[in-house]
Amino acid sequence: MANDRMNVxxxxxxxxxxxxKSLEPGDLIKVKSGLFYHWCVFIGDAEVVHxxxxxxxxxxxxxxxxGLLNGYTWSLVKKENIWKVVKNNLMEKDNQMDKNRxxxxxxxxxxxxxxxxxxxxxHAVLKNCEHFxxxxxxxxxxxxxxxxxVLGTAVSGFVVGGPxxxxxxxxxxxxxxxYDVAQDEKEEKxxxxxxxxxxxx
Numbered sequence: 001m002a003n004d005r006m007n008v009x010x011x012x013x014x015x016x017x018x019x020x021k022s023l024e025p026g027d028l029i030k031v032k033s034g035l036f037y038h039w040c041v042f043i044g045d046a047e048v049v050h051x052x053x054x055x056x057x058x059x060x061x062x063x064x065x066x067g068l069l070n071g072y073t074w075s076l077v078k079k080e081n082i083w084k085v086v087k088n089n090l091m092e093k094d095n096q097m098d099k100n101r102x103x104x105x106x107x108x109x110x111x112x113x114x115x116x117x118x119x120x121x122x123h124a125v126l127k128n129c130e131h132f133x134x135x136x137x138x139x140x141x142x143x144x145x146x147x148x149x150v151l152g153t154a155v156s157g158f159v160v161g162g163p164x165x166x167x168x169x170x171x172x173x174x175x176x177x178x179y180d181v182a183q184d185e186k187e188e189k190x191x192x193x194x195x196x197x198x199x200x201x
Contacts, residue, residue: 012090019093020046020082026106028133029082031091039094039133040085041113048085049113049136051122051129052078075122077132079114101138112136 023029025044030037040050052075082091095103104112113136121127130143 009088012088016086016091019091023093024106026104026109026137028094028097028137029091030094030130031086031089033089037092037130038085039129040082041109041133041136042082043079043110043113046082047079048082049077049079049110049117050085051120051132052076052080052085072121072123072127074119077113077116077118077120079117095137097134097138097140097142101134101140103137104139109137 019029023042025042027042028039029042029048030039038050040048042048097103103109116132116136120132125143127141128143131141134143135141
């Protein structure tokens with residue numbers, strides 16, 4: 001088992017080193033993390049910008065139901081060495097969104113990523129690391145992993161309670177997401193009103 005583990009790690013490192021040579025600033029990469037991927041923006045010189053959270057797992061907690069239930073929180077966008085983020089995991093280049101959305105030029109992608117360094121709002125389903133990366137490159141916040149998470153909630157409901165369980169779980173997940181969106185919009189509106197009053201009064 002130990003030898004198999006070492007073989008996998010060495011294979012990943014070789015693949016990653018080969019991929020790194022072909023990457024250009026502005027490319028999106030994803031790193032396998034459990035059932036899901038952690039997304040980053042490559043900015044050159046073996047560095048990436050990504051939604052780091054406290055660790056790779058917490059920044060990509062879509063795989064757990066708690067990620068869906070926790071709602072919005074705060075996470076940290078950081079610039080880091082690519083090897084610190086990837087570790088022994090396998091990374092892939094993924095600019096597939098370019099087929100549907102025209103990407104920014106590489107230097108603009110990098111600029112957009114760097115402009116977000118610091119704390120940002122985070123939601124495991126509505127605003128995660130994949131949303132961030134695709135916003136930087138394609139100006140759209142989309143996440144295929146989020147769709148899988150919601151579907152997984154419905155499937156789990158089916159396993160526990162059959163068709164009605166699936167319906168209830170799916171409806172509950174969607175209702176929770178709609179609530180989170182409404183709360184986020186309310187907070188942004190209140191913040192805007194507060195800033196306006198303090199500026200002009």
